[in-house]
Amino acid sequence: MGPESIASLRPTEPDGASARYVFRIEVRLPSAADGLWTDPDRFETTLYRAADPPGTDGWLFFRDMLWRGELADETHFRRLAADELGWPVESASFSELRTDDDYLAALREAIAADLDRFDPDTVDAVLRTYLGSSIRVR
Template identity: 50%
Template sequence: MHAEYAFAVRFRLDPDYEVRVDPQRFETRMQRVADDPGEPGWLFFRDNLWRGDIGDPVHFRELTEDALGVPIEHVEYRAFETDTEYYDALREEIGAHLDRFKADSTPEVLNKYFGSSVEVQN
């Protein structure tokens, strides 16, 4: 069972002292392992995503700066990449806790937070 959140990150290097770097800006892909459904941290999507976008870009950029240790210019959510086993467990856990999402169904929750960005691989 495995799942990851994928993000596009643009950051810059601001070296100290009397050195320069070229280029100063870089783009990379950042992946965050998703916690197992029901475990602490499994609600990462609810707390950070909205309709397939980052809900609070400024806050998430700050979190990314802390995680990577470089000044972040931009972070964009790209996809939730998962296998079938994880996705089934996630849907089951969401369905058991619809009140946490103020929703009537699991598909409504998935659409509300992920939009169309879920990629299930067998």
């Protein structure tokens, strides 16, 4: 991750997001007190992260965290998720960017306006490089 990499999973503008990143995670419940336990002690769930508006702080989350539709560094992501959730995260995978037409258009525009920030040389190539085919428009 570059110098602008994020320190947490928290979006800068979580309210009213028209797009969200979707992840599948496996969480492990910590050991309970003597004589108490859970079974199973792990469960799979969906983690959502609001996508920051393109061009604002945090909008480059996809560039910093994803590569070809997968987590670029699962260990780092699991550590960030565990810090935020307060439970150990055993596994994590990126599912999709779930968005609407307006957000996707704004994202494409922000990428085009700052294309030199990315290795690929077209907006479509940037989206493929980081998100793969994992964009779902509602």
